[in-house]
Each structure stands twice: as structure tokens, then as C-alpha cells.
Amino acid sequence: MFETLPDPKLDGIIALMQAFADDPRMGKIDLGVGVYRDTSGRTPVMAAVKAAEARIVEEQESKSYLSLAGDAAFLETMRDLLLGDAVPSARVAAVGTPGGTSAVRQLCELIRLARPEATVWVSEQTWPNHVPLIRAARLDMRPYRYLDRDAGALDRAGMMADLEQVAAGDVVLLHGCCHNPTGVDLSLQDWAEIAALLERRGAVPFVDMAYQGFGEGLDADAGGLRHLAARVPEMLLSGSCSKNFGLYRERVGIAMAIVPEGERGRLAGTLAGLNRQVFAFPPDHGGRVVSTILGDPGLRVMWRQELDAMRERVAENRRGLADALREATGSDRFGFIAGQQGMFSLLPLEPAQIETLRAEHGIYMLGDGRVNMAGLNEASVPVLAQAMAGVLR
Ligand SMILES: Cc1ncc(COP(=O)(O)O)c(C=O)c1O
Incomplete structure (x- = not known):
């Protein structure tokens, strides 16, 4: 009865997760799936x-x-x-x-x-x-x-x-x-x-x-x-x-x-x-x-403090990336990243540029340019900024 079923379309986010897992490069950066990550890239169970x-x-x-x-x-x-x-x-x-x-x-x-x-x-x-x-x-x-x-x-x-x-x-x-x-x-x-x-x-x-x-x-x-x-x-x-x-x-x-x-x-x-x-x-x-x-x-106080820290970390990544991009590109066109809210931004990049970031720099983001800001840390912010400046030149 199942022979008439069409092949399922692979979900873009799931496919990206798999490609990232299969990438053997050290220093690859996962900005794909929308989960919070701490500075070491983990998604820990909250203490509360x-x-x-x-x-x-x-x-x-x-x-x-x-x-x-x-x-x-x-x-x-x-x-x-x-x-x-x-x-x-x-x-x-x-x-x-x-x-x-x-x-x-x-x-x-x-x-x-x-x-x-x-x-x-x-x-x-x-x-x-x-x-x-x-x-x-x-x-x-x-x-x-x-x-x-x-x-x-x-x-x-x-x-x-x-x-x-x-x-x-x-x-x-x-x-x-x-x-x-x-x-x-x-x-x-x-x-x-x-x-x-x-x-x-x-x-x-x-x-x-x-x-x-x-x-x-x-x-x-x-x-x-x-x-x-x-x-x-x-x-x-x-x-x-x-x-x-x-x-x-x-x-x-x-x-x-x-x-x-x-x-x-x-x-x-x-x-x-x-x-x-x-x-x-x-x-x-x-x-x-x-x-x-x-x-x-x-427990409520404990949870709020942990949540506040997560929010602040994401906001810090936003400010850091906006600053690093200003420096790397010599322009203010990415200043909006610092003013936006939450885990995601949509970067104005072309599909070919997104592919170059993945192939040459091991930087993974969704095909429409969506990045998970929580996937960044102090070390990866300048790497992303330099790589973006490179593909934009
Ligand atoms: C806008 C929005 N709505 C709903 C959800 C649902 O999340 P979950 O089913 O994991 O609770 C998500 C998760 O990414 C989301 O981004």
C-alpha cells in the first residue's frame, strides 16, 4: 500500500544538523538549529x-x-x-x-x-x-x-x-x-x-x-x-x-x-x-x-537568574557580532544585529555566499541566512565576521 507515497522532503534544519555532525573539521561553527548554547556550545539542563x-x-x-x-x-x-x-x-x-x-x-x-x-x-x-x-x-x-x-x-x-x-x-x-x-x-x-x-x-x-x-x-x-x-x-x-x-x-x-x-x-x-x-x-x-x-x-528566583543570564549572553553575542562586522567590513550595515531580539537574525546573504561560508569556513547557517546567535562565542564571533567580510567583498 505504501508504494504510491512520494519520497519525503528532508526538513532543511534537520538536513543541516546532519551535515554539521558529519563535518570532520575542527573549529566548525553551528548556527543552524534553534537551541540555546552556553559558551562551550552545550545546551545544559537548568539548575532549577x-x-x-x-x-x-x-x-x-x-x-x-x-x-x-x-x-x-x-x-x-x-x-x-x-x-x-x-x-x-x-x-x-x-x-x-x-x-x-x-x-x-x-x-x-x-x-x-x-x-x-x-x-x-x-x-x-x-x-x-x-x-x-x-x-x-x-x-x-x-x-x-x-x-x-x-x-x-x-x-x-x-x-x-x-x-x-x-x-x-x-x-x-x-x-x-x-x-x-x-x-x-x-x-x-x-x-x-x-x-x-x-x-x-x-x-x-x-x-x-x-x-x-x-x-x-x-x-x-x-x-x-x-x-x-x-x-x-x-x-x-x-x-x-x-x-x-x-x-x-x-x-x-x-x-x-x-x-x-x-x-x-x-x-x-x-x-x-x-x-x-x-x-x-x-x-x-x-x-x-x-x-x-x-x-x-x-526555585522561581533561581530559574529567573538562569534565564536572565541566557538572555544576556545572547545579547552580548549580538553586540559582539555587530561590532566585529563593523570592524571587518568598514560599514555599519550590520548594526541592526545588536538591536534585534532573541536567538535569531536573518543575515542579508546570497545562497552562494552561505554555501561558501559552509564549504570554506565550516560555518553552518540556514539557507535563508538565519543564524542562531546563541551558537556564537567570543572565539567564533571574529571568525564569522572575517568570513562574512570575505564573501561580501
Ligand atoms: C516560533 C516558534 N513557535 C513554536 C515553536 C515550538 O517549539 P517546541 O515545539 O519545541 O515547543 C518554535 C520552536 O522553534 C518556534 O520557533
């Missing part, structure tokens, strides 16, 4: 996570099934972390999911159930996996302009002009912070203008938050989505604990629908039903680690 895991192992008495929505303490502490007091809890329907990826997918399925004719608008560059996740739910998709590539900044006029085209009932996907892959974030003023536009057009925002704490700080990073949630009647929100808790392989995510109070129960039941169809119960261990940390003042 280890402490929470030890407590769970000691105290947990059962691993029997919980509810289809997952652990109530996880849902509550995550609602708090993401939304603060922007909306009353009676407006928030939430379920746990295996990672932020499944949260996006489940919310797309929710859109499909509620309004199959809706178009989902995505920023012109977006996390590559958004596209297959939306398509898998058989939803129409349209791009809106986002990045002014030469300036490394928001194409504000283009974005707003495109969003004027959304129809009532359409869905607009926004990155909560640390836009992947551009590193270009919306200001609070932009969020306020988008909120007003979506309200006027009768469209529904869908915020995907995968890097809370990696931009300016936990609360500052959520400022835009909180403004939106407080303002619009309906909103979708997906969250991931992969990066800010370093729980990548534990698969910890949350899918939320923020709705008028009377509709919360129906939405919570529908989301639980969608979980039932795919994986039934969300994984528990990682979510329990998160709620243990967030619910304990001591």
Missing part, C-alpha cells in the same frame, strides 16, 4: 529544572492518567506567566500539549472546526514549521509583509497595508516576541495599532510565544500579547517551554483560547476533545517541572 525534577522524583506517588487538558497547576501557572492579570481567568480555556508545535497545530484544528473558510495570515518570513502546521489543518494561508531586509527592521507600512486586507473572521498569526527567523519585534505601539486594526476588521489574533524571557525580560516580552488579550474579544495563544526552561525534549506546551466568559467551558471542552483525537493526554513530566518551579519562590 534539576532541583524541581529531584523534588518530583521524591514526592510523586502516581503516574496514572490525569485529565485530557493536563495538570491544573501547570495550566494555571502558565496562564499567569503568559497573561499576567491582562484578562480574568474565567476568559481563558487552556490545555497542555506536547510542545509549542502541537499547541500551534491544535489551535489550527480549532480554527478549522469553528471556521473552515478562515484565512490564516502569516508574516512573510515566519518559523518554517508554521506553514505545514497550518496546511495540515487544511486552512488557507496568506502572507503579510514584515521584514525590511536591508534595514533589518520592521516594514511597518507594508505590514499595516497588508493587514488592512484581512476579512472578518480571518486569523492573524503574530510572534509574541523574538520573531523567528528575523529577530525583529513589534513595539508596544505596533501591538496597539494591530489590536485596533484587528478589532476594526473583526479578525482574530493568534499569538505564538516560544521565547518569553529571551527578548527584554519575562513581563516585557509578554507586554504586547497582554495588551492584545485585554483589548480583543477573542484570541488564540500558543506557548512553549522548550527554550525558556530548556525542556526541549520533554515537549511542554500550552494551547489557549481567550474568549468571552460564557464561552470558556465550551472552548475548554473542545480543546480537550482535540487532544483526545491526537495524543489523548499531554505529557506530564515537563509541565510538572514548570509548575514546580513557578510555584516555589526559591
Whole structure:
């Protein structure tokens, strides 16, 4: 029965990971896959996570099934972390999911159930996996302009002009912070203008938050989505604990629908039903680690300090690379790197230049020029800057 299946397309990021692993050169530099790395290139288990895991192992008495929505303490502490007091809890329907990826997918399925004719608008560059996740739910998709590539900044006029085209009932996907892959974030003023536009057009925002704490700080990073949630009647929100808790392989995510109070129960039941169809119960261990940390003042402080240090390291790499490129190229055209947020930037390089960096210098980045800033350190920043100056000459 399987002979009719086409050959699967290899995912670009996975293929790059494999090519990097197979490269025997010493000093190769991995700026591909989007995981945080410390100065020695490791992705360590956070100390707060280890402490929470030890407590769970000691105290947990059962691993029997919980509810289809997952652990109530996880849902509550995550609602708090993401939304603060922007909306009353009676407006928030939430379920746990295996990672932020499944949260996006489940919310797309929710859109499909509620309004199959809706178009989902995505920023012109977006996390590559958004596209297959939306398509898998058989939803129409349209791009809106986002990045002014030469300036490394928001194409504000283009974005707003495109969003004027959304129809009532359409869905607009926004990155909560640390836009992947551009590193270009919306200001609070932009969020306020988008909120007003979506309200006027009768469209529904869908915020995907995968890097809370990696931009300016936990609360500052959520400022835009909180403004939106407080303002619009309906909103979708997906969250991931992969990066800010370093729980990548534990698969910890949350899918939320923020709705008028009377509709919360129906939405919570529908989301639980969608979980039932795919994986039934969300994984528990990682979510329990998160709620243990967030619910304990001591562990929370420890975690925040570790997260602050990760954020600062990435910001330092950004400043270092911008300075090194200024020196190596004699121009300020890469100054934008220092001002962007989060782990990623999209470098304005041609495919042939990206290939030369890989072939001649062992520097691996995605085919569109996306680099993971956390993959750099003091030693590799000048190597990258010199190599880039070379291919740009
Ligand atoms: C924008 C965005 N959304 C969601 C995710 C989902 O991450 P995960 O499924 O590992 O929680 C990612 C991960 O790279 C991301 O960049």
C-alpha cells in the first residue's frame, strides 16, 4: 500500500544538523538549529529544572492518567506567566500539549472546526514549521509583509497595508516576541495599532510565544500579547517551554483560547476533545517541572537568574557580532544585529555566499541566512565576521 507515497522532503534544519555532525573539521561553527548554547556550545539542563525534577522524583506517588487538558497547576501557572492579570481567568480555556508545535497545530484544528473558510495570515518570513502546521489543518494561508531586509527592521507600512486586507473572521498569526527567523519585534505601539486594526476588521489574533524571557525580560516580552488579550474579544495563544526552561525534549506546551466568559467551558471542552483525537493526554513530566518551579519562590528566583543570564549572553553575542562586522567590513550595515531580539537574525546573504561560508569556513547557517546567535562565542564571533567580510567583498 505504501508504494504510491512520494519520497519525503528532508526538513532543511534537520538536513543541516546532519551535515554539521558529519563535518570532520575542527573549529566548525553551528548556527543552524534553534537551541540555546552556553559558551562551550552545550545546551545544559537548568539548575532549577534539576532541583524541581529531584523534588518530583521524591514526592510523586502516581503516574496514572490525569485529565485530557493536563495538570491544573501547570495550566494555571502558565496562564499567569503568559497573561499576567491582562484578562480574568474565567476568559481563558487552556490545555497542555506536547510542545509549542502541537499547541500551534491544535489551535489550527480549532480554527478549522469553528471556521473552515478562515484565512490564516502569516508574516512573510515566519518559523518554517508554521506553514505545514497550518496546511495540515487544511486552512488557507496568506502572507503579510514584515521584514525590511536591508534595514533589518520592521516594514511597518507594508505590514499595516497588508493587514488592512484581512476579512472578518480571518486569523492573524503574530510572534509574541523574538520573531523567528528575523529577530525583529513589534513595539508596544505596533501591538496597539494591530489590536485596533484587528478589532476594526473583526479578525482574530493568534499569538505564538516560544521565547518569553529571551527578548527584554519575562513581563516585557509578554507586554504586547497582554495588551492584545485585554483589548480583543477573542484570541488564540500558543506557548512553549522548550527554550525558556530548556525542556526541549520533554515537549511542554500550552494551547489557549481567550474568549468571552460564557464561552470558556465550551472552548475548554473542545480543546480537550482535540487532544483526545491526537495524543489523548499531554505529557506530564515537563509541565510538572514548570509548575514546580513557578510555584516555589526559591526555585522561581533561581530559574529567573538562569534565564536572565541566557538572555544576556545572547545579547552580548549580538553586540559582539555587530561590532566585529563593523570592524571587518568598514560599514555599519550590520548594526541592526545588536538591536534585534532573541536567538535569531536573518543575515542579508546570497545562497552562494552561505554555501561558501559552509564549504570554506565550516560555518553552518540556514539557507535563508538565519543564524542562531546563541551558537556564537567570543572565539567564533571574529571568525564569522572575517568570513562574512570575505564573501561580501
Ligand atoms: C516560533 C516558534 N513557535 C513554536 C515553536 C515550538 O517549539 P517546541 O515545539 O519545541 O515547543 C518554535 C520552536 O522553534 C518556534 O520557533
